[in-house]
Amino acid sequence: MSFTLHGIAVSSGIAIGHAHLISHTSLEVAHYVLPKQLVAEEIARFDAALLATRNEFTSLRSNRPTHAAAEFDAFLELHQMILDDPLLSVAPRDMIASEYCNAEWALKTQTETLVAQFDEFEDAYLRERQTDVTQVAERLLKQLLGQPGHQPSPARHDVETILVAHDLSPADLIQFKPHQYAAFITDVGGATSHTAIVARGLNTPCVVGLHHARDLVREDDLLILDGEQGVLIVNPDKLILAEYKLRQSEWELERKKLKRLRTARANTLDGTVIELHANIEKPEDITEVKENGATGIGLFRSEFLFLNRDHLPDEEEQFEAYRAVAEGMDGQPVTIRTFDLGGDKQLNGTKRVANNPALGLRAIRFCLSEPQLFRTQMRALLRATHYGDVKILIPMLSGVSELNQTLQFIAATKQSLDDEGIPYDREVKLGGMIEIPAAALALSVFVKKLDFLSIGTNDLIQYTLAIDRTDEEVAHLYDPLHPAVLRLLAHIIGTSNRFNVPISVCGEMAGESAYTRLLLGFGLRQFSMFSAQVPNIKQRVLTTSLPQITSLTQKILRADDPLNIIDLLEKLNAA
Ligand code: PEP
Ligand code: MG
Numbered sequence: 001m002s003f004t005l006h007g008i009a010v011s012s013g014i015a016i017g018h019a020h021l022i023s024h025t026s027l028e029v030a031h032y033v034l035p036k037q038l039v040a041e042e043i044a045r046f047d048a049a050l051l052a053t054r055n056e057f058t059s060l061r062s063n064r065p066t067h068a069a070a071e072f073d074a075f076l077e078l079h080q081m082i083l084d085d086p087l088l089s090v091a092p093r094d095m096i097a098s099e100y101c102n103a104e105w106a107l108k109t110q111t112e113t114l115v116a117q118f119d120e121f122e123d124a125y126l127r128e129r130q131t132d133v134t135q136v137a138e139r140l141l142k143q144l145l146g147q148p149g150h151q152p153s154p155a156r157h158d159v160e161t162i163l164v165a166h167d168l169s170p171a172d173l174i175q176f177k178p179h180q181y182a183a184f185i186t187d188v189g190g191a192t193s194h195t196a197i198v199a200r201g202l203n204t205p206c207v208v209g210l211h212h213a214r215d216l217v218r219e220d221d222l223l224i225l226d227g228e229q230g231v232l233i234v235n236p237d238k239l240i241l242a243e244y245k246l247r248q249s250e251w252e253l254e255r256k257k258l259k260r261l262r263t264a265r266a267n268t269l270d271g272t273v274i275e276l277h278a279n280i281e282k283p284e285d286i287t288e289v290k291e292n293g294a295t296g297i298g299l300f301r302s303e304f305l306f307l308n309r310d311h312l313p314d315e316e317e318q319f320e321a322y323r324a325v326a327e328g329m330d331g332q333p334v335t336i337r338t339f340d341l342g343g344d345k346q347l348n349g350t351k352r353v354a355n356n357p358a359l360g361l362r363a364i365r366f367c368l369s370e371p372q373l374f375r376t377q378m379r380a381l382l383r384a385t386h387y388g389d390v391k392i393l394i395p396m397l398s399g400v401s402e403l404n405q406t407l408q409f410i411a412a413t414k415q416s417l418d419d420e421g422i423p424y425d426r427e428v429k430l431g432g433m434i435e436i437p438a439a440a441l442a443l444s445v446f447v448k449k450l451d452f453l454s455i456g457t458n459d460l461i462q463y464t465l466a467i468d469r470t471d472e473e474v475a476h477l478y479d480p481l482h483p484a485v486l487r488l489l490a491h492i493i494g495t496s497n498r499f500n501v502p503i504s505v506c507g508e509m510a511g512e513s514a515y516t517r518l519l520l521g522f523g524l525r526q527f528s529m530f531s532a533q534v535p536n537i538k539q540r541v542l543t544t545s546l547p548q549i550t551s552l553t554q555k556i557l558r559a560d561d562p563l564n565i566i567d568l569l570e571k572l573n574a575a
Contacts, residue, residue, distance in 0.1 A: 298528020
């Protein structure tokens with residue numbers, strides 16, 4: 001029987017293959033009371049399973065595929081931390097000892113307590129981490145039951161195989177990678193789940209949140225997975241299959257063609273040079289930056305060095321990370337943003353800000369309120385400027401007094417390096433992120449005092465439309481094409497160009513080809529995006545003639561009606 005399921009598309013591409021089902025170890029376990037004399041033995045069984053699970057993580061970390069995204073390590077580290085949480089590693093032992101219950105029962109009870117704690121978090125991201133807790137507990141449970149890992153049978157070599165699971169942890173994905181699955185499908189998970197992020201990093205089509213795929217699909221069923229639309233077609237008829245085979249070969253051809261653009265310069269048809277830079281989170285990401293032909297780093301989100309850890313990186317560790325990127329980019333520009341912590345990115349152990357974290361002590365506000373932390377980072381950054389073309393970018397500036405305070409802070413830090421005879425680039429360029437409407441509207445102060453600007457469209461849209469970007473209830477209102485957003489963008493880009501201050505966009509809009517011509521038409525000449533998006537945007541640039549798009553872009557800018565704007569944008573992109 002043929003049927004179709006819809007889920008959340010998280011990693012694009014089309015896969016056609018036969019289903020391989022992964023059994024789901026639910027935490028349905030036997031409950032029994034032990035005779036007192038067997039309690040020590042049961043505790044030893046639990047300890048052995050715990051040790052085996054720890055070893056499994058250690059081996060996964062040391063054998064991580066070289067092409068794996070930097071996030072892998074962070075995920076595995078997170079799962080190791082969860083495993084070491086006393087509620088998973090100590091409380092079950094105590095429960096076995098005091099209540100004489102079997103190890104599986106004790107583990108299940110304590111896992112539920114831990115999951116309930118995560119459920120209390122207001123923050124959607126932290127709440128979602130309860131999935132990680134369950135995944136770690138399942139891994140431990142499998143050891144107890146004597147069936148470590150998912151132990152997938154290798155993918156068949158004669159046919160493509162698509163892995164179907166109720167849920168997959170990031171660690172599972174790493175294990176499955178060598179088996180060369182054509183795609184991953186899960187019943188649960190959201191777009192921000194770790195599994196989704198890892199699948200994207202593996203460049204493997206993936207759809208999550210399919211609800212009942214694991215129950216409805218049978219082993220070896222023929223599947224089509226459209227990772228762009230989030231559609232799963234089970235046992236398609238001949239016609240549909242033929243159509244998707246065609247789409248798949250077109251998609252693959254397109255990818256191959258795009259790859260060939262790696263070394264091509266991103267010039268428009270009329271010969272204007274456009275810079276396509278990459279956004280990174282960790283030094284390891286620069287391998288992918290080069291593979292995709294980005295010509296610099298437009299945004300290094302340095303705060304990722306600070307997350308998921310109990311001890312913050314000291315000056316030396318930060319310096320080494322920044323220097324590695326500076327040297328690794330062989331003289332190409334590297335823009336490092338000072339840490340944008342606060343808001344939805346909290347340090348371990350920091351009390352969460354009460355009501356409106358996005359409007360609270362975040363980014364530069366947080367930096368200025370924590371001078372010790374800020375000074376450490378600024379020293380490391382300035383020292384790294386000696387090893388490459390490093391620029392410093394300040395996030396979330398709102399007004400002149402904050403800017404002046406920051407400039408004074410940097411001057412004082414430079415002075416301290418001078419006093420110690422430590423070298424740094426005295427001409428280091430300092431830029432500001434324009435992501436608050438107030439900064440966009442009072443831009444003259446920024447263009448006069450800073451060397452370059454970068455527009456954070458993710459936040460600019462959030463703050464312009466008063467839409468919390470982490471709140472799924474209002475996600476449908478998040479609109480890059482809102483006339484207010486477009487006018488702010490055109491104003492920022494136009495003003496910066498008039499003052500000859502280099503301007504880039506480093507928010508998500510820069511990596512979406514639907515907006516490339518619009519931004520070019522507003523006068524943008526520098527984009528920064530996830531590395532994997534660079535070839536696609538380059539292709540759009542290569543097929544654009546600036547003189548041809550100017551009048552349509554201006555028309556879009558004057559339009560008020562959202563439908564009219566969408567219509568005009570389609571025309572612009574079709575030209
Ligand atoms: C942005 O706001 O667009 C941006 C690039 O910064 P972040 O997404 O890290 O807030
Ligand atoms: Mg931002």
